[in-house]
Amino acid sequence: MSDLRVALAQVNPTVGDIAGNRELVVEAIGRARSAGAGLVVFPELVLAGYPPEDLLLRPGFICDCRMALDSLLPETEGLTAVVGFPEGDEDGLFNSAAVIADRRLAGVYRKAELPNYGVFDEKRYFTAGTAPLFLEAGGRRIMVTICEDIWVPGSRVEAWAVAARPDMVVNLSASPFHAGKAGSRLDTLRRFAGAAGAPVCYCNVVGGQDELVFDGGSMVMSPSGAVMAEARRFCEDLLVAEFHGDGVGQGGGGCGRREEGLTAIGEIRAALVLGTRDFIRKNGFSRAVLGLSGGIDSALVAVLAVEALGAENVTAVTMPSEFTSSATLADARRLATNLDIELITVPIHGPYGAHLEALRTHWGGEPGLAGENLQARVRGNILMALSNARGWLVLTTGNKSETAVGYCTLYGDTAGGFAVIKDLFKRTVYELSEEINRTAGRELIPRSIIERAPTAELRPDQKDEDSLPPYRVLDPILKAYVEDERTVDEIVAMGFDPRVVTETVRLVDRSEFKRRQSPPGVKITPKAFGRDRRLPVTNRYRPTAGG
């Protein structure tokens, strides 16, 4: 075996932008060539972006991807490129990897293991491949695999690898982030590299796509389970690894290097920033607007928005009512000053009062909760009016605890284009806020915001805990029910009051209609609301204790 430099092109494509994605590929091929690479590997479905969803059902889209692939052939002089694309033929549609060797299409591998759980729907679109593919480079026999192919213990792909004893495995991935995923990814790569008895060159995509964030983290895993080279996470990178004989080293030509590990909360922060930035920019926006209440949720979203877009691209709006305390208003102003963002004040007394007056004879009693919702909807109107008039995308500020139990107003505080922290339980909101102040080295988020008892300020002296259990009780119940699919009895057995558990579960179930009409946001847990968790709106299943 001669020496071989392998480049893993961890790029950030955009779903549907076939021409743009092709340009990313061409540019990375050029950089890989400059770095002396003989083989350059791209992520799964890089030409289409991932996941393309029902674009895959359009013959025109498949045809356009194929034309883009064919046009790449002349770009591969002197090296081999492995490029993910959707491949249609008379046998069906395949999630494929084209091997282009020195301007010639040398082969196509078709993904054999199609995930159809969690956020994945690949069996809706693809037919499974049934044969392995090996390419030759640097005197090596290299097995091509795609994402899920290496994740299923005992799969036929694993059997192919065990039987073939390849010199190397490449894996094209589009593997979305959630907290803790990096560990299971390492385990998976170790297991497969060990089974194959060969290093695995893992190329993951990076970037945000609607609810999903892909964190990159491309790497070379040795057969003995050591990480030999590693790309950066949460940004584009070109990782070049040099293989000589049986050894491997990180190549000189690439920009990749072994990173200091991110902390668990640091990973979440990076995912939220990347997911927010990509959603906004890939949808053609450059600026965002959000309501700043003086509470911790909107404070955190403001900080993340500034990290994603820059302070000059974020506008905050305070919308005080008669129930807004001067302390929360002062906190909102202080935060805006700390972040150096534009702050607009639009009091809601006028429009709120005018609504009350217009509806005066129609309430059928006191406005009550309907009046509270109306305040939130007037605020939603104001943010959306600014969005429509100024071209700013509205960020919503609801967290996972509120979203779960429906402690929010549909078309009010849920109105907007992107829900930045919708997958963070309230306790994670606190944890991340503390982390932000720690890394800032100052109270970027004023201490008074962090320490104020949570309140929606929709009536005098209102506190979240008037309506909900304390978050230290609520959050673990929600995690057990929503993420872990535990029964009420199992949650009670964890030590919680049966009535509290039953009531919490009831609130989650009956709020599905609100979540269905809420904007997408970054998935950071193993089970987020959205495509990850698909429940009917019409649903009379009511789990109870001892039921």
Added chain:
Amino acid sequence: MSDLRVALAQVNPTVGDIAGNRELVVEAIGRARSAGAGLVVFPELVLAGYPPEDLLLRPGFICDCRMALDSLLPETEGLTAVVGFPEGDEDGLFNSAAVIADRRLAGVYRKAELPNYGVFDEKRYFTAGTAPLFLEAGGRRIMVTICEDIWVPGSRVEAWAVAARPDMVVNLSASPFHAGKAGSRLDTLRRFAGAAGAPVCYCNVVGGQDELVFDGGSMVMSPSGAVMAEARRFCEDLLVAEFHGDGVGQGGGGCGRREEGLTAIGEIRAALVLGTRDFIRKNGFSRAVLGLSGGIDSALVAVLAVEALGAENVTAVTMPSEFTSSATLADARRLATNLDIELITVPIHGPYGAHLEALRTHWGGEPGLAGENLQARVRGNILMALSNARGWLVLTTGNKSETAVGYCTLYGDTAGGFAVIKDLFKRTVYELSEEINRTAGRELIPRSIIERAPTAELRPDQKDEDSLPPYRVLDPILKAYVEDERTVDEIVAMGFDPRVVTETVRLVDRSEFKRRQSPPGVKITPKAFGRDRRLPVTNRYRPTAGG
């Protein structure tokens, strides 16, 4: 072979209501027994309701379904019942049919063909069965199949039937309606009955579930392709068919009978009424409210709401602005009178003006389109305030043409719980309105409403055609693009202006974010917006003519 009466229990279960669904089964068993039936067949997954979606991932839900099934055994004295339920065991989860013969579980069939396209996600949940099941009743060998099993030409299920030559086939279905589905269902049943050389007793579920309507239409298809007995459509029914020797007749004990066929537009009307009624009632509401503009869309929704709920359960709200003409307002009043429904008038001048004033210094120019959207959102606020205060479900009135191109205001006219006509193109709105007047024998919907040029009345003299192509051009372009996945070039080749096609397609693509946050509504076409058509919000694919 002795004589055998077979009862097809076309019931209307509710997703998640395991106890209630079990009651439906027990009651139908009793009626089947009274009718002298030896075999009673229920729809697919009747104990769970269909589709249960991610309820299927909860071990507690599967366990509760199993307990309900077990509790049915004592109810089957003297007959055989075939009951659909989700079956979990160590090999996975199965979409199964239990054969309960005279209080004993005689066997379980596991669905072999799992649909995973369109609105279906069965591979997300289920493992495919691998063996046929035959039950014995009335001296006959009867093959059990479930829905998709008989829809796939050349499937292994068909091969089992061909090889086994059963005396009869039963099929448990949950097969959703769309216009034209009845014809393909007949073709399917004819093909399978012919292949099996045996009559097929087809039991479909009936009722609405979120976006889907199941139309019933259970029937007995003879091996020669004749419909021997047929249940009513769009309502519950118990069809009893008597088999003697090789012949079959409709039994005397049942209430089923061969129906006069519904017209194409009559089917759509029945589907909308059933879907709306079931969504509202199964979600615990009894009354609905809608905004009545004097236009045809809201007029049609008002009529359908009255058919679904009764006039006493529908409230209409007119919300005039300075741009509302006296003619449209008078039409709205006339319609409310014709329908005998409550009419509330809430002018929006006050709240709209107060919003303009509050935002006065923040528009960055004239309000323009943002001001138009604001009017729609004030109306949305008013309807939601009434909903929150009075417990009425808000019906939205947008049609498929508007929904497709985003000619609507998010959180404005899209605000509500159920979008009754979201899957009707504008031309179908006219067709159904004419049908309603024809069957009413009078101008229930005033002629002036039908003949007025469509307008949103958000600025002086506004007409839909100022912003959109005429509906006679727009609707066929939309159908080709949205339902038939045609490319721009193919649509142009149908005879449309390339610029109009390209612009229409652009509008559809960039409105996905609005559809994602809009309420569910009844699917009546082969491809509705919703779970039927899953496109990313972030999507830069822009098909163009000659592109």
